[in-house]
Amino acid sequence: MSTSNHFHQEDHELRTTHYQPYQHLGRTQDQNAFGDDSDSEDNSHQHAVPDHNDPPEFDVYKDFNNSGVRYTTLLQGKTAEQKQDRDELQDHILLDSEKSRQHRPDDDDSLTHSPTSPSSSSPRPGLQTMQPGSPTRQKGTLSAMKNGGKSRWRIGSIIAFLVIACLGIVIFFLMPRQPFISLEIPPRLVKKDDNNLIFSASNPTNFSFDAQLDLFLDARPSYLPTLIRDFKVDISDLGATSSTVQVGKSLRSKSFTASNRNLTPLSLDVHFQYSAKLPSDTIWQAWRQACGNIAASTVNGTITRPSLQLVVLIQFNVIGMLGSKYDSTQLNNVGCPAELPPGAPSF
Template sequence: MAHYQHEQEGDSHELRSTHYQPYNHQQYQHPARIQQHNAFGDDSDSEDEHQQHPAPDDQAPPEFDVYKDFNNSGVRYTTLLHGTADDSKHEHHGDHQSSGKTPHVAAEKALRDRDDDDAAGSFIGAPASPSTSHARLQPGLMPKPSTRKGRLAQLKSGKNRWKIGSVIAFLIIACVGVVVFLLVPRQPFISFENPPTLVRKEENNLVFSAKDPTRFSFDATLDIVLDGRTSYLPTLVRDFRAIVSDLGVTSGTIQVAKSKRAMAFTASTRNLTPLTTDVHFEYSAKLPSDNLWQTWRQACGNIAESTKNGTITRPSLQLVVLVQFSVVGMLGTKSDSTQINNVGCPAELPAGAPSY
């Protein structure tokens, strides 16, 4: 029991008003000096009684002084947070540097090392915390300036790549648009420089009949010029047809002729494209008194019989020429029309033909 109390006294430290009594290793050599202590840590019967302390030993380590500790010139109160006794405080005092570590300092250092080992072992195998605040408190995980600069550089490079990609996409779209603009064919139109004309044929199979059915028919040639210079590439025209209608007799148009056959050709992009197509005129009415039939009968009369004082008195015609065709590379049927005025009849009745 005495030995147990001896160990308890050896491990305890008695804090006085201004001095700290370090561990005295000589107590292990003199167990007889150990006294029975009460609950207040001494052998007195009351906490008011004066405590008895052994005489200071010359070989004992220096005592702790709070004023020296505040001025960084004395022994530290504890070495758990500030290292061993051989720290910067003892560097200014040569008398303390020569002294070795006391058993109390060694015990505190062993306790601190054991706590560090336990703390390190407790983190082995523990899962990493996803908390960003814990990561920010660790110096090793703090983002370095070079890392932040690298991220900024990556962000800038990403923006630059987006800008470069946008420019490249714009250039590609522009090039495709230019190519499409150049390659897409354009519709040719009837030239206004050379209006269409009707030409009489020698073998025209002319027929004017007042019998039932009242009708007329003959063949002629239509000369027409197309303008395909608006296209950058030659335009392939298919199924070209012409339709001729009368415009002067009624308020509307009445078809009187159309092409015999469809044509296919290539419209030039540098010059006008002249065309000649055969058209067949044909019209039927119920009575010879029909206005359209009478107009065409007079317009196609014999020229010699219709000349008076050197002037041909045959009436002229007001016609509309409509062309319909398809273009390779374009959808649907294209068309264009023009009006021709004061047109002479492309046919002539023989002399002595009856007039109705």
């Protein structure tokens, strides 16, 4: 009996491996691929009524759903209970996959993470993900910020250099230069008709008179005309003593403009004045003889009265320049810009 059952099982397993077309149990007549009305070479042949003890026939629909008895028995060797457990496990996995898909972030995470599969939860090989706070991204951000800072620093440096260069050029052309006394036409002292001349040997010993100083100011080094104010002139005696002694001065408080193309002529009123204790003072004696009467000092057509050695010092302020500016020149062998009347006593 056991041997018969053994052969019956082997025969059952062998029969399950052969393909048999599906036949509906309620129909006893063959149905070909072209339908009931199609032509057939053998319309009279009929299959026998299937036995209920025979194994179930092949079902293509169940085979596609992986639920056919023959399919699962042949390939997996599963029983009905194992098949039910496997189906429940697949349903559970599909449910978990659906939930994880619903909770998945938007497009950013879908681009940076590999899709979840039931068989594996690890990322797809070869796909590198970069988290927002990863060291690689932080390093790239810091490098980009550093390069951007360097570029901005270079651009700022170039702009600052250009601005400074332009400013320097503008200052070079606009900044005035200091004018000076022109030596092309040396200064000279001119006698005035109404000069209020006084020479006195009494106590105090003194002299005073008015004269005119003509000089030319050179402001051509400037690219623009130079505005000058508080123009002062000091005239000192240089030859009577070993030191210079001031004997005349002038002041022009009104501002004026010195041309940057031509020499600027100036005519200044100078007041000469000096005081001493005795008529024997060296400076007073030198000026008394230099300012004597020309007719009385002429011998054989030659004027014999002595000349003077003077120093002219100018002081002024230039608009656009800091501090006071100075210039000076020496006048040698200058005739006295005053003349005593005839018969004036000589002391």
